[in-house]
Amino acid sequence: MSSPRIDLQAALEQIGADVDAAFQSLLSVPVDARSRLYDAMRYAAIGGGKRLRPLLVVAACGLFRVARERALRCGLAVECIHVYSLIHDDLPAMDDDDLRRGKPTLHRAFDEATAILAGDSLHALAFEVLADEATHEDPFVRVELIAELARAAGPAGMAGGQMIDLKAAELELDIPAVTRLQQLKTGALIGWCVEAGAIMGRLPPEGRKSLRGYARDVGLAFQITDDLLDHEGEEGKMGKRAGKDEAAGKQTFVSLLGPERARRQAELLVEQARVHLSGFGEEADLLRAIARFAVERDH
Amino acid sequence: MSSPRIDLQAALEQIGADVDAAFQSLLSVPVDARSRLYDAMRYAAIGGGKRLRPLLVVAACGLFRVARERALRCGLAVECIHVYSLIHDDLPAMDDDDLRRGKPTLHRAFDEATAILAGDSLHALAFEVLADEATHEDPFVRVELIAELARAAGPAGMAGGQMIDLKAAELELDIPAVTRLQQLKTGALIGWCVEAGAIMGRLPPEGRKSLRGYARDVGLAFQITDDLLDHEGEEGKMGKRAGKDEAAGKQTFVSLLGPERARRQAELLVEQARVHLSGFGEEADLLRAIARFAVERDH
Numbered sequence: 001m002s003s004p005r006i007d008l009q010a011a012l013e014q015i016g017a018d019v020d021a022a023f024q025s026l027l028s029v030p031v032d033a034r035s036r037l038y039d040a041m042r043y044a045a046i047g048g049g050k051r052l053r054p055l056l057v058v059a060a061c062g063l064f065r066v067a068r069e070r071a072l073r074c075g076l077a078v079e080c081i082h083v084y085s086l087i088h089d090d091l092p093a094m095d096d097d098d099l100r101r102g103k104p105t106l107h108r109a110f111d112e113a114t115a116i117l118a119g120d121s122l123h124a125l126a127f128e129v130l131a132d133e134a135t136h137e138d139p140f141v142r143v144e145l146i147a148e149l150a151r152a153a154g155p156a157g158m159a160g161g162q163m164i165d166l167k168a169a170e171l172e173l174d175i176p177a178v179t180r181l182q183q184l185k186t187g188a189l190i191g192w193c194v195e196a197g198a199i200m201g202r203l204p205p206e207g208r209k210s211l212r213g214y215a216r217d218v219g220l221a222f223q224i225t226d227d228l229l230d231h232e233g234e235e236g237k238m239g240k241r242a243g244k245d246e247a248a249g250k251q252t253f254v255s256l257l258g259p260e261r262a263r264r265q266a267e268l269l270v271e272q273a274r275v276h277l278s279g280f281g282e283e284a285d286l287l288r289a290i291a292r293f294a295v296e297r298d299h
Numbered sequence: 300m301s302s303p304r305i306d307l308q309a310a311l312e313q314i315g316a317d318v319d320a321a322f323q324s325l326l327s328v329p330v331d332a333r334s335r336l337y338d339a340m341r342y343a344a345i346g347g348g349k350r351l352r353p354l355l356v357v358a359a360c361g362l363f364r365v366a367r368e369r370a371l372r373c374g375l376a377v378e379c380i381h382v383y384s385l386i387h388d389d390l391p392a393m394d395d396d397d398l399r400r401g402k403p404t405l406h407r408a409f410d411e412a413t414a415i416l417a418g419d420s421l422h423a424l425a426f427e428v429l430a431d432e433a434t435h436e437d438p439f440v441r442v443e444l445i446a447e448l449a450r451a452a453g454p455a456g457m458a459g460g461q462m463i464d465l466k467a468a469e470l471e472l473d474i475p476a477v478t479r480l481q482q483l484k485t486g487a488l489i490g491w492c493v494e495a496g497a498i499m500g501r502l503p504p505e506g507r508k509s510l511r512g513y514a515r516d517v518g519l520a521f522q523i524t525d526d527l528l529d530h531e532g533e534e535g536k537m538g539k540r541a542g543k544d545e546a547a548g549k550q551t552f553v554s555l556l557g558p559e560r561a562r563r564q565a566e567l568l569v570e571q572a573r574v575h576l577s578g579f580g581e582e583a584d585l586l587r588a589i590a591r592f593a594v595e596r597d598h
Contacts, residue, residue, distance in 0.1 A: 030459075033470060034483075037454055037462040088419060093411030112392030113465050116415070117458050120387060123419065124453030127426045131446035139438040146445055147430035154423030155336055159416050160329075163336040166412050171332060184333075 005282060006289040015055045015075070020046050022076045026125065040110045040118040045083045048101030048239070050297075052222070052290070053078045056193035059286035060211065064201020073135040074145065074196045078189060080126035081153050087119040089162060095244070102239035123153075136200060144199050152188040161185025169249040175256050179220065187219035194287075210276045214287065217273035222294040224266040227252040228259060229299065239299065266295045304581060305588040314354045314374070319345050321375045325424065339409045339417040344382045347400030347538070349596075351521070351589070352377045355492035358585035359510065363500020372434040373444065373495045377488060379425035380452050384488075386418040388461060394543070401538035422452075435499060443498050451487040460484025468548040474555050478519065486518040493586075509575045513586065516572035521593040523565040526551040527558060528598065538598065565594045 023045045029038040054075025061071035090097040090105040091112060097105050107115035129135065130145045151157055161184030164171070173181065194215040198208045231254045233242030245252050254262045273291040277284045322344045328337040353374025360370035389396040389404040390411060396404050406414035428434065429444045450456055460483030463470070472480065493514035497507045530553045532541030544551050552561045572590040576583045 032479075033463040033466055034454060034459040036466070037459060041454065084419075088415055091412075091415065093415060113390075114462070116387055116390065116392060117462050117465075119419075120383075120422065120452075121454035121458045123422050124449045124458065127445055128449035128453060131442050131449060139442040143430050143438040143442045143445070146426055146442070150423045150427035150430060153419075154427060155333060155340065155420035159420045159423065160333040160336060163413070163416050164332040166416075167332055167335070180331075 006285045008286075008289040008293055011055060011286060011289070012050065012293075015051045015058060016049075018072055019051050019054050019076060019079055022072060023079075026076070026129070036110070036114060037117055037121060040106055040114045041121055043109060044087050044106045044118060045079070045122065048103070049079075049083075050299075051075075051079065053082055053189065053193050056190065056215075056218075056287075056290060057196050059284075059290055060194045060197020061200050062286055063197055063280060063283050064203065066197065066200045070135060070200065071197075073129055073132070074200065075193075077126040077129045077135075077145075077149065078193055078196070080122045080129065081149065081158070081189060084119040084122040084126075085153075085158055085162070087115050087122070091115060094162075094166065097241055097244075099240050126153075141199055141202070145196055148195055148199070149192055152192040157184055157188030158186075161188070165250075168251065173251045175253075178251055178253060178256065182220060182223045183216070186223055187216060190219040190222070191215040210279060214273045214276040214291070217269040217276065218291050218294050221266045221269035221273065221291070224253045224262050224269070225295050225297065227254040228262060228266070229297075230254075231259060263295075270295050305584045307585075307588040307592055310354060310585060310588070311349065311592075314350045314357060317371055318350050318353050318375060318378055321371060322378075325375070325428070335409070335413060336416055336420060339405055339413045340420055342408060343386050343405045343417060344378070344421065347402070348378075348382075349598075350374075350378065352381055352488065352492050355489065355514075355517075355586075355589060356495050358583075358589055359493045359496025360499050361585055362496055362579060362582050363502065365496065365499045369434060369499065370496075372428055372431070373499065374492075376425040376428045376434075376444075376448065377492055377495070379421045379428065380448065380457070380488060383418040383421040383425075384452075384457055384461070386414050386421070390414060393461075393465065396540055396543075398539050425452075440498055440501070444495055447494055447498070448491055451491040456483055456487030457485075460487070464549075467550065472550045474552075477550055477552060477555060481519060481522045482515070485522055486515060489518040489521070490514040509578060513572045513575040513590070516568040516575065517590050517593050520565045520568035520572065520590070523552045523561050523568070524594050524596065526553040527561055527565070528596075529553075530558060562594075569594050 027038055027042050029035050057075040057078060058068065058071045086100060087106050089095050090100055091107055098108055099105065106118060126149065127146055130142055130149065136142050153159065161181055164181045165185055168181065191212060194211050195208065198211055230242055230245055246255065257265060270291045274288050277287055326337055326341050326344065328334050356374040356377060357367065357370045385399060386405050388394050389399055390406055397407050398404065405417060425448065426445055429441055429448065435441050452458065460480055463480045464484055467480065490511060493510050494507065497510055529541055529544055545554065556564060569590045573587055576586055
């Protein structure tokens with residue numbers, strides 16, 4: 001089951017360096033009163049996170065021999081959305097977190113107003129990046145990437161999932177409901193990452209079924225592993241507060257299934273995800289390695 | 300100087316009804332735990348505001364005989380951005396306002412977390428609306444609308460202007476600095492409204508200079524009038540808190556120029572705006588009427 005041809009650690013380090021370099025270039029600080037806003041965006045966006053979403057984009061684009069620099073633009077866009085969502089979710093009115101990616105959350109390091117605006121700014125930048133012709137020469141491809149990302153990030157996707165999550169403690173969710181919550185909150189954006197490869201590679205929508213299956217299974221496996229790590233609670237490794245869902249009385253895969261069954265479920269999802277890739281050859285090895293990483297990581 | 304062929308009041312009522320109908324259709328409430336999010340978006344988006352931005356889009360599209368239903372989609376997108384910005388600007392961490400469009404602000408009527416998410420959701424929806432082929436059959440047109448809107452809304456535009464505005468009290472801004480602040484905070488989005496007409500009408504960028512001049516002058520005239528209304532302070536008519544900039548110690552056109560010179564400056568800008576339209580015939584009468592409305596309104 002392993003993918004010996006892939007050095008995932010090297011791939012993670014490379015994508016981290018590439019995304020940081022892209023943010024450095026995108027977020028050059030203007031010499032006026034907006035500098036604080038750009039400083040805040042840089043604080044949140046540069047030098048942290050696993051960059052799992054950009055790596056998924058690059059891996060999916062790799063199936064279709066998309067140039068890496070173009071794939072990276074899609075990865076940068078989805079990371080803009082991901083970072084904005086973390087900034088807003090961490091706010092006192094939302095999850096009220098003090099620690100993110102091993103350092104104080106943005107509203108703690110700066111202030112709440114700046115954090116709200118930095119999130120909003122990264123949100124807009126995601127679409128500006130995709131709309132630029134450097135992403136793809138065909139405007140139809142760019143507009144499809146944008147339409148799908150807007151859907152995945154908006155009320156029918158990530159924002160809708162966060163709304164349900166805010167009410168999760170009082171909703172007493174069962175397994176299908178937690179699955180649905182996570183498919184919206186994190187699954188929609190992970191799905192976009194893989195779909196972006198198909199869009200950039202001009203795979204027609206009817207050919208995307210197996211890739212969508214892969215994304216759905218990897219997304220859930222990733223979330224269950226997050227719940228397990230949160231339950232085991234090594235805050236130092238995670239770089240964020242541990243045990244918070246349990247403390248808030250929210251149902252998770254772990255609280256509903258117990259840690260042992262949850263772990264087996266995540267393993268099963270990873271096997272399923274890899275089955276979805278059976279029509280591909282070694283060009284899918286990076287996607288296969290990411291699926292394993294989803295459950296084998298320690299942070 | 301008047302435009303007798305245009306019944307601006309009727310145009311305002313019509314655009315109000317059209318935008319409300321479009322939001323009603325866009326924001327149908329799902330039967331799940333996301334319903335609160337959609338209720339919040341509807342509360343903020345439907346049934347209020349002058350709808351100046353959608354009217355500007357429709358008026359600019361009218362120069363190029365763009366179908367009204369397509370122009371309305373652009374108007375809906377920019378109103379999504381405008382409403383999201385009002386929701387976030389009203390938050391306690393930002394301007395901390397209790398009243399907007401004559402009713403409690405969203406975070407007062409619902410709660411802060413829901414308000415943040417509703418703003419984020421409307422932000423994403425703006426781009427989803429533009430990306431849809433119902434907006435224009437040519438993806439190049441759609442992607443140009445999106446690129447320009449993302450720039451106008453992001454840190455180089457509206458969000459950057461709001462950042463400066465938050466620090467305005469301590470910056471002791473002069474007239475050029477207040478002008479720059481307002482060109483970012485409100486001017487960029489108003490500029491997009493007029494530019495959207497040119498994009499939809501396939502006017503090449505080099506032909507857009509006079510329209511950009513019109514938008515810049517109308518945007519500033521509108522802002523000076525806002526400052527005058529805020530200074531005169533009839534909260535009932537404005538539907539929002541009056542006198543707040545003065546109370547916060549912020550420089551405005553009125554505090555820097557005095558009310559009389561500010562009023563003359565706004566009048567001058569309206570005349571200039573109309574001069575920019577001199578190359579157009581009666582198809583620009585609605586734009587001319589909007590320029591007058593910018594300074595003649597009482598709310």
